[in-house]
Amino acid sequence: MHIVLITTSFPDGEPGREAAGSFVADFARQLARHARVTVVAAASTDSTSRDGDVEVVRFAVPRTPLSLLRPLYPGDWPAILKTMRVGKAAVQRVVDTTQPDYLFSLWALPSGGWAQSVGRDAKTRYAVWALGSDIWSLGRLPLLRSKLRSVLRAADACFADGMKLAKEVEDLSGRDCGFLASSRRLPPPASNEKSVGAPYKLAYLGRWHVNKGSDLLLESLGQLSTDDWSKISAVRIFGGGPLQDSIERGAEELRDQGRPVETGGYLDKQGAADLIGWSDFLLLPSRIESVPVIFSDAVQLGTPIVATPVGDLPILFDKYAVGVLAQGVSAHEMANAIRRALADAPGRYRSGLKAAAVDFDIAVAAEEFARQTRQAIHA
Template identity: 50%
Template sequence: MDDLMPHIALVTTSYPTTHDGSEAAGSFVADFAQALTAYAQVTVIAPSLSAEIEQHKSLTLQRFKVPRLPLSLLKPYNPRDWLAIIKTLRAGFIALEQVAQQSQINHIFALWALPSGYWAKSIGDTYNIPYSTWALGSDIWSLGKVPVIKTLLKKVLKASHTNFADGYLLKQSVESISGRNCHFLPSTRALNISKQKQLSTNPPPYRLAFLGRWHPNKGTDLLVESLKTLSDTDWQRIEEIRICGGGPLEETIKSACATLQGHPIVLQGYLNKTEAIELFLWADYVLIPSRIESIPVVFSDAMKCQCPIVSMPVGDLPRLVTEYQVGVLAAEVSAQAFGSAISQILQQSPQTFVAGLEQAADDFSLEHSVETLLTLTSMS
């Protein structure tokens, strides 16, 4: 590694411990960290159930021990989680401080604003190291609603070198809390696509795919309910629908699909990255029925695999679908409206969306995100 390269400490609560596709956020963080190594020395500080140091090519991964994973399930308003939260906060602080003491760190990049931004600010203040934050919706729209935590969040965002957010609406929320500019930085991952898909110019039937957690926020229940609203003519235009993933709605999804026997619906579990690529290269359209969303990783995956989308009108998806012309939006967040959007897109050729897909794939590339970070944090 070139000693003249800047040394970035990337502290995060999202880093994969498995590779089965169940840790979407962790997947793109790992890809982002690896992409950074082309321009900087990178040390990742991340939680695990055991403390250990790993070397991944030109990247050092220092894991600190926490009581439980995933950390997203720890709730500050639940007294039963308080001890685990305290232990986690202390472990992350100690791990980042050890890196700061042992290495010459030029910049700390916190994924996400909390608790990673808290660690970054604490160590940055002590060792005179600038830090930047990358906010997720859970930072701002969930934790940011708790008064004491919102005060801490504001301090973290106001004192940082640069703030980023992985959505346009989220960017506005960060600016409102901090009183400072925030920059859009999309969360995206590296996809090794061996061959470019040729969008179908053929008439239907078409192939449809869903990939994600089977969770109310992701609207998987709305998806299966929407399929019940499709007409016989709609079904004649569908070759197959694959619903991939897993989660708390598993029984609901399986039960609903059982009532749709006779229709070409296939349920699958979580997919690793290679399997996800294969799914999107197979599909003509990707389905995003989320109730709550900023910009899901599945959006950028679909763009890179040249797959138009059918989406609920939530978060930044209306802006993206309209701006890039890459699919069809449901009129509202409901099963009936999503079914109507599916019916609408089945009457269009995927080739209709080719220009927008190519532009979106470029704008949501991992290389573009890395270059944005380095430029705005003055490390390019």
Template identity: 30%
Template sequence: MRLLVFASHLFPNYKNPYAGSFVVEQVRHLKKFCDIAVCVPHPWVPPLVDKFSARWRRYAQLPKEEVVAGVRVLHPRRLVIPKVNSWMWMTFSVTLCCWRALSSADFDMLEGQFVLPDGFAAVFLGRRWNKPSVIHVHGTDVHTIPYLSPLLKRLTVWALKEAKAIRTVSQDLARRCAELGVDPCKVRVIPNGVDIHRFTLIPRREAKERVGLNPERRHLLYVGRLVAVKGLDLLLEATALLVQQHRDVELVFVGDGAEREVLQRQVNKLGLNGRVHFVGVQPHDCIPVWMNAGDVLCLPSHREGLPTVLLEALACGTPVVATAVGGIPEVVADRQVGRLVHSRNPKEMAACIEEVLEAQWDRQRLRDYVEERFSFEVVTKELLEMYGSVMRNCSSSVNHEHARDEGRKKRNSGTEKR
């Protein structure tokens, strides 16, 4: 099977070289079983514009094709208008550039990672090229974007209804698809995966020393974007309560984002200077070490799909504390691998973190829990079963259509003879 994956922003791209690491790993594992290519559009640079702008000059030098993790990545050019980056415009420009640049003869199936713009592009081009299409739903694409405007909702619903199959990463997202009017029969729940060969156990003390943390302290860890939807103000308030009773507790933020300055001001206000550390974006290869260095990974989000950061922490034998939103309860078996927080009350979050810090955890059992349910070996098998089902159903439909056409021809021939 020849599979083309549309992943305009959930894959390393011109804006974010670290984007979509979980999609990179997914296609890398799928490559063992099928011929796969990824489409990540880059900006089209009009003639002479690169002569006057260093940024556009850099865009003009971007490759038209490259290899990432052993997978062929295509970069057709799309029209980018400065300061115009709406979901609507992205959907139009991604679909149009792929339509003009790609050939239907090269692929058997199209899939989009995220409903807009990539799922829409996969479905639109699939209909015109007579190829089956699959959409992967990750979270924001169904619980937020459709409700930003009536038009975005119409585009989202159209793409989901016209796709031959939908993969959601959690039961929660499957329910949200059903609320948008999607037939539940074509939705498959297949969780995100984790590379258990990359996220492995390292002695906690060794990991702390390797990343420059005091091995005599206990560390709360957050890994991800510093953005409002992650609810990090709650984690800071909970930390302020914890340090009153535990002098050895510190909080480490790994990552960066729009809320960085807001969070720093909150740290100052709560008197947490010296207890909270912002270490910024870390190299991808260093993340497993950070996961081992933390004593508990915290995720206080307002909304989520199925966050891979929880899987990565557990694969490294680190327990987790997370808010019970989205698909998180489908990952975090309460008190088995950590604790679920059911409110936005800092006292509840602080109590859950304290309970996890004081408990004795079998790190190998935490790792085994993830390996049995969420390893890429398990997830890849389920994805291949879904692809096979789609291809068989499409083949059956084509054969049925052909038989119907043949029958119609015979009936018409008999009529002419009479």
């Protein structure tokens, strides 16, 4: 069985692509235990290489990451149109030369569009793994919403990385959509000792973007009292993105008040493992979310989470008891959730974290997809 993965997320050394990109790479490696796997991925330069048992064919696009291209901004359309052309051509070349049994697009747009077009001509079926950005961002634009619906309806199978997101995919497409958990394999952290009592170490790792709530986090930290801060030994905020200036400025203001806040850039997998292992609580202040990869990172390393109640997080916190869930999506409620965590001990969440880690194992997701794909091919 030969499966071609078509993706706009694959590690190529560029900052900010490590989380989603390394998840796709880990999924491909695990899938290669059950099938021959070729990855076709957008990148800054053309190349063909091997990643263990996985062949990786990269095609150059005008600008990366593609998530920063804005369909409503006329100045981005030359880059968007060229990306659509070179992406389809790259997928076409791989399909023509390797004759795969199945195509799997990560994510719905533009990868699913390439799979739909090339797969139709080659009479090769394809599946789609949808992200929240497919539905919540691109799906709000009338022309792209129509294309998105077409891609989903024509697919042999649809998956989403969230349970609520899967329902939204079903509502949009009028077809079934399964849940497939997204996660990645992290290396052992430099340290993974959790404090048994205050003061605690807190960490945030992710894009500094309004959807990820990094601004809410800084505001919530500013609302903590001196007594609250006496229970915090350090806060580390790592990442980057559109809100970088305001995040850096907010962190500097907290440091001026004597608060132990440190900022840093994007981290590779080892850096992410070290930060999550170092922390007693991981902070997840998103305004909109499905099931972020950082959730599975945290449970894999046994680090409890303090999060806002968005996407599937209320369901997951109720099922697994992996940390403290805020009562609402605001700086005030996030600050209250942090206070509740500071009155806790990380160890009380150990059993819930272990149970969640089993269910969010990337090897399980790859094996399940391989099983379903083999059944579809031989049906």
